[in-house]
Amino acid sequence: MPNNPMPPPPDPRLVQGIILRGYTHPCSCHMLFTLQAGPGAAGFIRALMPYVQSAQDWGDSKPDRMLNIGLTYSGILTFDPSLKGQFPNEFETGPWSSGSQQSLMDAGAGRPDLWWNGYDSQAIHCIVHSYGMTADALSGLVAIVLQAAQANGAKEILPLKSGSGRLEEYAPLRDYIHFGYHDGIDNPALRWPDDPANTDPGDANNFLIGYDGSQFHPGPRSGKAGEFAKDGCYNAFRVLYQDVEAFDKFLADKAPLVVKAIGGSLDDATEWLAAKLVGRWRNGSPLVLSPDAPNPATSNATDFGYSGDPAALKCPYSAHTRVSNPRDEMTFPGTDTPVPRLLRRGMPYGAPPAPPDYEGERGLIGLFLCGSLAGQFEQLYSWINVNNFSDVFPDLDTQDALLANRVSPSDGDPSFTIPLPPGSSPIPIPSLPQFVVTRGTAYCLMPSIPTLRRIAGMAE
Amino acid sequence: MANPLTFYVPIKQDPITQAKAQLAYDNFVASVQKGLDDSHIVHYARLALIPNPGGEGILAICLITTFDGPMNPYLKYFWNDGALQAVFTGLAEIALNPPVLPVTDLTGFENFINNNNLNNPNDLYSAYNQTVRQIENKFPPSA
Numbered sequence: 001m002p003n004n005p006m007p008p009p010p011d012p013r014l015v016q017g018i019i020l021r022g023y024t025h026p027c028s029c030h031m032l033f034t035l036q037a038g039p040g041a042a043g044f045i046r047a048l049m050p051y052v053q054s055a056q057d058w059g060d061s062k063p064d065r066m067l068n069i070g071l072t073y074s075g076i077l078t079f080d081p082s083l084k085g086q087f088p089n090e091f092e093t094g095p096w097s098s099g100s101q102q103s104l105m106d107a108g109a110g111r112p113d114l115w116w117n118g119y120d121s122q123a124i125h126c127i128v129h130s131y132g133m134t135a136d137a138l139s140g141l142v143a144i145v146l147q148a149a150q151a152n153g154a155k156e157i158l159p160l161k162s163g164s165g166r167l168e169e170y171a172p173l174r175d176y177i178h179f180g181y182h183d184g185i186d187n188p189a190l191r192w193p194d195d196p197a198n199t200d201p202g203d204a205n206n207f208l209i210g211y212d213g214s215q216f217h218p219g220p221r222s223g224k225a226g227e228f229a230k231d232g233c234y235n236a237f238r239v240l241y242q243d244v245e246a247f248d249k250f251l252a253d254k255a256p257l258v259v260k261a262i263g264g265s266l267d268d269a270t271e272w273l274a275a276k277l278v279g280r281w282r283n284g285s286p287l288v289l290s291p292d293a294p295n296p297a298t299s300n301a302t303d304f305g306y307s308g309d310p311a312a313l314k315c316p317y318s319a320h321t322r323v324s325n326p327r328d329e330m331t332f333p334g335t336d337t338p339v340p341r342l343l344r345r346g347m348p349y350g351a352p353p354a355p356p357d358y359e360g361e362r363g364l365i366g367l368f369l370c371g372s373l374a375g376q377f378e379q380l381y382s383w384i385n386v387n388n389f390s391d392v393f394p395d396l397d398t399q400d401a402l403l404a405n406r407v408s409p410s411d412g413d414p415s416f417t418i419p420l421p422p423g424s425s426p427i428p429i430p431s432l433p434q435f436v437v438t439r440g441t442a443y444c445l446m447p448s449i450p451t452l453r454r455i456a457g458m459a460e
Numbered sequence: 461m462a463n464p465l466t467f468y469v470p471i472k473q474d475p476i477t478q479a480k481a482q483l484a485y486d487n488f489v490a491s492v493q494k495g496l497d498d499s500h501i502v503h504y505a506r507l508a509l510i511p512n513p514g515g516e517g518i519l520a521i522c523l524i525t526t527f528d529g530p531m532n533p534y535l536k537y538f539w540n541d542g543a544l545q546a547v548f549t550g551l552a553e554i555a556l557n558p559p560v561l562p563v564t565d566l567t568g569f570e571n572f573i574n575n576n577n578l579n580n581p582n583d584l585y586s587a588y589n590q591t592v593r594q595i596e597n598k599f600p601p602s603a
Contacts, residue, residue, distance in 0.1 A: 088566075
């Protein structure tokens with residue numbers, strides 16, 4: 001019997017649904033607002049409450065439309081200025097701050113002053129994540145959100161220059177990203193631990209604020225802010241443009257190098273190289289399970305590790321999936337252990353290109369849910385930008401092959417090496433291009449349902 | 461890339477507080493040695509006592525460190541280490557202006573550190589770019 005048993009898990013009716021369950025609605029829209037302090041802000045949330053989805057099991061009655069709500073630090077202060085200074089520093093100072101940028105390293109076209117189509121990042125108070133089973137269901141819900149905003153003085157921020165300006169999911173591409181990879185495979189199943197002294201980083205107490213047993217310490221836990229945040233979860237909301245032209249050109253340019261090293265056709269070499277960058281074939285098969293070719297039987301596999309591939313002959317060290325989820329890879333004790341996990345709810349936006357025409361805005365809308373923005377999201381992002389978390393990386397400063405920001409060689413080595421079996425020289429790639437550009441990042445708290453009702457002026 | 465932390469906290473002037481500050485100074489290296497050794501990310505750390513303008517007593521304590529990588533994600537390591545946590549909670553107890561949040565959890569600790577850090581990441585001159593781990597790999601400690 002554990003000495004100090006965990007309290008029971010929170011009632012799912014009190015938690016916003018997107019935290020504890022992945023949605024499979026094919027249509028979504030993510031709308032950004034500046035709130036009007038006072039009755040306007042409360043009225044806006046009150047008007048949306050009938051559509052807020054909790055984590056309660058919906059059984060056979062899957063909602064046709066539903067939404068969830070996130071508030072930034074400046075958004076929270078519009079409801080209660082007395083909460084100033086009571087939240088974690090990185091949430092208060094924002095992802096554009098110098099402290100957070102040490103991990104995120106957004107530079108060049110992705111630097112913070114260019115985010116959100118030129119809008120001030122601090123003007124974002126609230127993000128409304130709307131979901132529909134059909135395009136019509138979603139557009140009806142979006143109209144309701146807009147009506148609520150208009151009636152309550154909330155101003156919409158349009159973060160994209162193209163189309164409606166809104167972040168709308170490109171439904172035909174669901175479960176794929178614009179680089180052609182199968183997506184949405186690897187989300188941890190949330191367990192509730194019995195013993196706070198023995199919890200796994202994928203357990204729900206690492207994501208929900210207010211519980212013992214997490215080495216990432218989701219907070220705040222005390223005072224008015226602790227009450228406000230209880231049973232909430234942070235969302236690092238990140239919009240990443242995906243430069244498909246740069247990606248396709250890179251594969252086309254380097255495929256002959258691969259053919260020279262291992263033989264085969266240019267098409268096969270292109271796919272092999274694409275797999276080496278990510279650690280999975282484009283169908284989803286992990287390289288450590290299917291090293292030679294994609295295999296439909298492993299396309300959704302999540303039960304594997306890297307300790308059986310110490311020389312990286314199957315999966316390169318800096319492949320995206322090996323960095324962002326090192327699994328059983330030995331990481332440095334203390335500073336880099338336990339390995340943080342994120343709940344990732346991503347979807348593509350923008351239509352795919354029709355090569356050779358690559359014009360157009362497209363990328364990934366990423367909801368990275370965590371209990372600690374610094375200890376989970378920023379730590380994993382710092383590993384993406386500099387692979388310095390495990391001594392399997394010989395030089396401790398290479399970068400994630402797909403997602404890293406290539407700022408300068410002193411801020412991360414952009415080279416990429418693909419090991420080959422003994423007797424063959426590794427394939428060296430001196431410098432990887434920038435494949436993604438940050439269009440914006442917002443740190444939100446997704447409050448509990450009781451907190452939303454309280455700020456809306458409703459009975460809890 | 462290394463980063464600076466210059467943690468400056470004015471302290472109370474009563475005799476007990478002054479004695480605690482002196483004790484923290486006297487025991488500093490011994491109290492942080494193992495935790496910082498185990499972190500493998502801290503190049504240097506020292507505690508200084510800032511004298512009052514008249515020369516009598518201690519005005520403030522100043523902890524100066526240079527460490528590898530971003531600060532935000534690694535503060536949890538220092539909070540999770542019992543000895544290092546004790547050093548910082550001790551400093552919070554003698555602060556002239558107590559932290560807005562009590563330093564009883566990671567959120568309070570993070571804010572205490574950030575609100576009293578006088579430096580920004582770009583403030584640091586460094587003669588080299590290597591991290592502690594890269595240096596240790598190149599020059600392993602003798603047996």
